[in-house]
Amino acid sequence: VEPCEDLRKGYALLGNVLGGQGKLWVLPIIRLLTFSSQPIVEVKSMARKLSKSGTARRKQLLELRKLSPDVYVRLRPKVETGGHADGDAVEKWLDGWTHDTISLADRHDTTRYTFPTRVLGPEVSQDDVDRIVLPPLMQSFLTFEGTDVMLFAYGQTGTGKTHTMFGPIPKLVSDTFEPDWGLLPRIVYQTHAHIENNTETTIFHLHASALEFFQGQVCD
Numbered sequence: 001v002e003p004c005e006d007l008r009k010g011y012a013l014l015g016n017v018l019g020g021q022g023k024l025w026v027l028p029i030i031r032l033l034t035f036s037s038q039p040i041v042e043v044k045s046m047a048r049k050l051s052k053s054g055t056a057r058r059k060q061l062l063e064l065r066k067l068s069p070d071v072y073v074r075l076r077p078k079v080e081t082g083g084h085a086d087g088d089a090v091e092k093w094l095d096g097w098t099h100d101t102i103s104l105a106d107r108h109d110t111t112r113y114t115f116p117t118r119v120l121g122p123e124v125s126q127d128d129v130d131r132i133v134l135p136p137l138m139q140s141f142l143t144f145e146g147t148d149v150m151l152f153a154y155g156q157t158g159t160g161k162t163h164t165m166f167g168p169i170p171k172l173v174s175d176t177f178e179p180d181w182g183l184l185p186r187i188v189y190q191t192h193a194h195i196e197n198n199t200e201t202t203i204f205h206l207h208a209s210a211l212e213f214f215q216g217q218v219c220d
Contacts, residue, residue, distance in 0.1 A: 072116065072133055073118075074120040077122040077123075093106075098119065099119055100117065102116060118132060129164060134183065138191075142190075162182075164182055165184050
């Protein structure tokens with residue numbers, strides 16, 4: 001409840017500071033307050049200091065957005081058959097991408113989005129995703145002055161969230177490393193490896209829990 005309340009208050013605060021322009025900043029602000037490791041109190045403090053003059057305010061907004069997290073976009077390979085096969089485009093469709101941009105087209109125009117930290121194309125393997133995404137997160141998590149880390153996958157049904165986060169479900173029961181593993185089993189594997197390599201100098205206490213939200217139901 002408290003994080004949600006902080007999110008609402010923080011957004012309302014920033015919306016007021018921006019002089020009614022809050023709607024334009026919904027995505028970066030929500031990303032900032034939800035996933036940044038920066039304390040929300042500090043974010044609010046920075047927001048209160050935003051100048052109301054146009055140029056200064058824009059510069060300070062850019063500084064504020066630096067607290068937002070990395071965003072990775074992974075493109076699923078094209079599927080011709082089965083339940084997740086590609087359908088006909090309705091309103092928007094993928095028009096192209098570079099290593100850090102995505103372009104979506106509609107009947108009238110093409111919009112180029114520059115928010116991705118990195119775009120991972122259809123040819124990218126599970127090992128590539130690990131190498132690109134995990135090192136800074138694991139470094140923050142495993143240091144003795146460690147920080148909380150959130151890794152959040154978002155996308156519609158069939159876009160590859162489960163594959164990216166878990167990998168093939170049958171491979172999850174393996175006691176040895178599997179190249180097809182997704183990010184979560186790799187995180188567990190790397191965490192245990194770190195513990196085993198430091199047991200002579202450090203006592204570790206490891207606690208894990210998991211919740212699944214699926215079709216309005218919660219599984220513990």
